[in-house]
Amino acid sequence: MQEYRLLPLNFRELDNKQVVISNLTNNYMLLESKEVLNQVVDGYAPAALRHHLEEGSFIASERDFESKVKLTTAAYAQLLRKDLLGQRLIMIVPTLRCDHSCTYCQVSRANQNETGFDLPSTTIPQIIEFIKRVEKPPYKIEFQGGEPLLAENFIKEFYTQFEKAVGSQNFSIIIASSLSLLNDDFLDFAKNRKIGFSTSIDAGHYAHNKHRKLITKNSFELMRDSVNKISQVLGGGRVGSVTTITKEGKDYHNDLVDVHLNLGLQDLFVRPVSPFGFAANRATSVLSNKEFVDFLRSLILRLVDEYHSGSVIIEHFFFIHYKRLINAAQGGYVDLMSPAGYAKQSLIIDYTGNIFGSDEARMIFRRHGGNQLILGNVKQPSATLDTHFSHDLLSSSFNFDIPGCNECVYQTACGSDPIYHLQEQGEPIGNKSESAFCDLHKRVFDLVIELMDNPINNSVFEKWLEYE
Amino acid sequence: MSEVLRTDSFFNESLVGLFGPAQIVKSHEASAGKSFLPRVHVVPYGTTEIPKKAPVIESNTADRYTAHGDILLLDGKGNGRVILSQTANSNTVLVTEQCDNLCKFCSQPPKTRDDSILFAFAAQALIAFNSQDFVGITGGEPLLNRALFLQFLDTLKRADCHTPLHLLTNGRAFHDLSFVKEFKDALHNRDLICGIPLYGTNSAIHDDLVGEPGAWSETIDGLINAGNHGLPIEIRVIPTKRNVEQLSSIVKLALESISSISSISIMNLEQEGWAKRHWDELYIPPYQYVKMLEQTLKLQHRYKIPIRLFNYPLCHLPQHLRQYACKSISDWKAIYEEECLSCSLKSDCGGFFVSQKHKWTNPTMRII
Ligand code: SF4
Numbered sequence: 111m112q113e114y115r116l117l118p119l120n121f122r123e124l125d126n127k128q129v130v131i132s133n134l135t136n137n138y139m140l141l142e143s144k145e146v147l148n149q150v151v152d153g154y155a156p157a158a159l160r161h162h163l164e165e166g167s168f169i170a171s172e173r174d175f176e177s178k179v180k181l182t183t184a185a186y187a188q189l190l191r192k193d194l195l196g197q198r199l200i201m202i203v204p205t206l207r208c209d210h211s212c213t214y215c216q217v218s219r220a221n222q223n224e225t226g227f228d229l230p231s232t233t234i235p236q237i238i239e240f241i242k243r244v245e246k247p248p249y250k251i252e253f254q255g256g257e258p259l260l261a262e263n264f265i266k267e268f269y270t271q272f273e274k275a276v277g278s279q280n281f282s283i284i285i286a287s288s289l290s291l292l293n294d295d296f297l298d299f300a301k302n303r304k305i306g307f308s309t310s311i312d313a314g315h316y317a318h319n320k321h322r323k324l325i326t327k328n329s330f331e332l333m334r335d336s337v338n339k340i341s342q343v344l345g346g347g348r349v350g351s352v353t354t355i356t357k358e359g360k361d362y363h364n365d366l367v368d369v370h371l372n373l374g375l376q377d378l379f380v381r382p383v384s385p386f387g388f389a390a391n392r393a394t395s396v397l398s399n400k401e402f403v404d405f406l407r408s409l410i411l412r413l414v415d416e417y418h419s420g421s422v423i424i425e426h427f428f429f430i431h432y433k434r435l436i437n438a439a440q441g442g443y444v445d446l447m448s449p450a451g452y453a454k455q456s457l458i459i460d461y462t463g464n465i466f467g468s469d470e471a472r473m474i475f476r477r478h479g480g481n482q483l484i485l486g487n488v489k490q491p492s493a494t495l496d497t498h499f500s501h502d503l504l505s506s507s508f509n510f511d512i513p514g515c516n517e518c519v520y521q522t523a524c525g526s527d528p529i530y531h532l533q534e535q536g537e538p539i540g541n542k543s544e545s546a547f548c549d550l551h552k553r554v555f556d557l558v559i560e561l562m563d564n565p566i567n568n569s570v571f572e573k574w575l576e577y578e
Numbered sequence: 579m580s581e582v583l584r585t586d587s588f589f590n591e592s593l594v595g596l597f598g599p600a601q602i603v604k605s606h607e608a609s610a611g612k613s614f615l616p617r618v619h620v621v622p623y624g625t626t627e628i629p630k631k632a633p634v635i636e637s638n639t640a641d642r643y644t645a646h647g648d649i650l651l652l653d654g655k656g657n658g659r660v661i662l663s664q665t666a667n668s669n670t671v672l673v674t675e676q677c678d679n680l681c682k683f684c685s686q687p688p689k690t691r692d693d694s695i696l697f698a699f700a701a702q703a704l705i706a707f708n709s710q711d712f713v714g715i716t717g718g719e720p721l722l723n724r725a726l727f728l729q730f731l732d733t734l735k736r737a738d739c740h741t742p743l744h745l746l747t748n749g750r751a752f753h754d755l756s757f758v759k760e761f762k763d764a765l766h767n768r769d770l771i772c773g774i775p776l777y778g779t780n781s782a783i784h785d786d787l788v789g790e791p792g793a794w795s796e797t798i799d800g801l802i803n804a805g806n807h808g809l810p811i812e813i814r815v816i817p818t819k820r821n822v823e824q825l826s827s828i829v830k831l832a833l834e835s836i837s838s839i840s841s842i843s844i845m846n847l848e849q850e851g852w853a854k855r856h857w858d859e860l861y862i863p864p865y866q867y868v869k870m871l872e873q874t875l876k877l878q879h880r881y882k883i884p885i886r887l888f889n890y891p892l893c894h895l896p897q898h899l900r901q902y903a904c905k906s907i908s909d910w911k912a913i914y915e916e917e918c919l920s921c922s923l924k925s926d927c928g929g930f931f932v933s934q935k936h937k938w939t940n941p942t943m944r945i946i
């Protein structure tokens with residue numbers, strides 16, 4: 111191709127002076143320098159790059175220009191559609207009571223023996239009716255807390271009634287639990303039923319027990335024993351983990367991996383201490399985004415090594431960013447979608463029966479109030495969703511026209527989080543130059559680009575896709 | 579006198595003068611009487627009770643390779659060819675020999691004469707055969723005469739024939755949005771997959787291979803339109819010397835922009851029709867692009883859409899890629915080299931095309 115026309119692109123210079131370019135088809139390319147970018151833009155792209163640029167719909171011959179524009183539009187429509195479709199995760203908070211009092215707890219838990227913090231089991235038929243009304247099978251249900259296992263009778267009862275109502279093949283249940291209270295009776299119940307667990311494992315044994323507080327100071331040991339028991343009784347693949355990274359844990363990526371290897375867990379998910387809800391008040395242990403991403407880099411590099419020595423462990427916070435960047439089919443993640451996942455990808459029914467559009471929304475409500483955040487209550491007869499407010503939020507959550515995002519190189523991979531910006535900046539769109547959401551995700555995408563550039567890493571990420 | 583030319587073709591004097599589709603009957607079948615098509619009896623050699631009503635083909639081979647209800651196409655000169663067979667692993671009917679592309683590797687080089695009668699034959703054959711399995715519709719370009727194709731769908735519908743169809747088209751007709759809508763309407767919920775070839779990420783490569791300037795941009799429009807209307811699409815790519823370097827990019831371009839793609843097929847070049855003429859210019863042996871195949875096949879894990887290899891003899895692929903190869907060549911079309919006879923993979927392997935016999939190189943890696 112001697113002469114070509116340029117199609118629209120966004121770009122970003124990285125710390126090492128390389129330049130990432132991208133376009134609405136969600137194709138990414140790494141250029142050596144700003145000078146190369148200038149050559150591309152001015153019509154003098156280096157010959158060796160031209161066919162890559164053409165295949166990625168960055169440039170086109172005069173004759174193909176119109177078709178490439180159509181292909182770009184079609185590709186972008188596919189991206190939007192991916193984020194528009196999909197199932198909701200329906201979360202239920204059967205109790206706010208908890209045996210732990212974690213320093214970074216996001217929901218203001220209640221003490222173990224308090225009353226008035228439980229969903230009565232009489233609401234179960236109403237909850238089931240509500241779920242059937244607003245969502246299609248196969249249903250994904252997650253029990254959150256508090257500590258859901260303090261309400262194990264509620265869970266059992268729900269399972270039994272739900273199975274009768276929708277059929278056992280049409281749903282699966284995850285219980286998000288510290289697992290300190292898991293007993294044999296419940297394990298027995300979980301046998302032959304579609305129940306999985308998501309548990310917290312913090313980086314570093316010491317940090318775990320320090321932040322995940324029990325009077326007995328043995329949260330870690332209890333979790334470990336329960337995970338082992340689950341594997342013995344129920345078999346593998348029933349437990350996933352969530353790791354909160356605090357200052358005390360930030361050097362313990364190796365420890366974290368070892369724990370997962372020992373417990374035989376394949377999937378982990380790390381996150382910085384949430385800036386939402388109550389955790390935001392207790393800032394002492396909060397890492398900066400930079401520290402968090404440094405942790406993430408060390409962790410991922412260790413996992414790449416693990417893959418080469420035969421153990422597959424996948425860290426999903428990084429992996430979601432990777433999948434979104436390469437256009438993978440399963441790149442849906444409620445906090446990183448455009449339009450946002452709020453109310454569209456998730457709903458949460460809390461212990462009062464109130465319905466919220468996301469976990470964050472319920473936390474913010476607990477902390478600041480804001481009746482608009484309540485989308486309904488399952489106790490109301492034939493409860494549906496009041497979508498008025500969520501509609502407004504969602505329609506301003508397409509990031510192609512959000513200032514800052516519209517020119518950002520990561521726009522097509524990134525998402526938007528109206529609830530976060532509502533809480534931090536008082537309005538749902540937010541100023542991205544001051545947004546910790548933007549800062550965090552941008553850094554993680556930079557990390558993806560950096561690590562992918564090395565074929566050794568990239569081939570492992572490609573292999574991870576086969577485990578989905 | 580009857581003679582078996584190939585397992586799917588017969589000559590029989592009693593067929594002289596008969597023209598178009600006919601249905602095979604085996605006299606022992608209870609429903610032997612029912613068919614609106616002319617009937618041809620097939621019996622094993624030496625059968626004593628030969629049905630009185632001619633024509634009769636008396637042949638063990640013909641008897642072995644046909645089943646009651648199979649459809650023959652007769653050429654009027656006494657030749658009959660099985661076009662719809664219950665024992666074949668896939669069936670295809672030809673609806674036209676005309677085409678608006680002139681692909682360098684066309685296995686059935688287009689003709690220009692009026693052959694609209696073929697649509698009528700195809701409709702009759704499909705209705706009589708009444709299969710619940712997919713039947714391929716091929717050309718030429720089946721959508722060249724759009725009105726005729728819509729009429730064909732309508733005929734099937736009115737005859738209550740629900741056979742699912744696999745339509746092999748260059749997709750150019752779908753660049754016209756109003757035709758896509760008419761097409762969709764005429765389907766009336768019939769299962770139909772469009773197999774549409776894409777040979778390049780740009781017009782320079784694609785148009786050169788299909789011999790028609792402007793074809794690429796119409797095919798791109800057609801793919802976008804058909805996908806947006808929810809027509810399931812199978813993208814077909816033939817790697818050649820001209821486009822093998824961008825094989826994975828072609829597949830990626832399709833997967834990222836076209837909706838409702840149900841599968842991707844990578845087709846090894848067949849040494850048939852014009853491909854013979856352009857063989858040296860086009861053919862590249864698979865071992866020379868293994869890396870590219872790997873890179874392309876990997877995309878199925880990313881997009882969660884199956885990508886398969888067709889027409890690749892297993893011994894031409896490295897072991898780790900054999901799981902993606904499909905046994906696609908119809909039984910009667912497949913042949914195996916002498917070396918194949920002792921090959922342990924033979925039962926899973928598609929072998930070679932009949933038409934490639936003696937023309938092609940030997941299996942490069944020999945017996946496995
Ligand atoms: S939030 Fe930040 S990183 Fe994400 S698209 Fe917007 S500007 Fe880019």
Ligand code: SF4
Nearest residue numbers: 891893918921924927
């Ligand atoms: S030797 Fe013949 S049967 Fe064996 S893999 Fe090759 S083509 Fe197939």
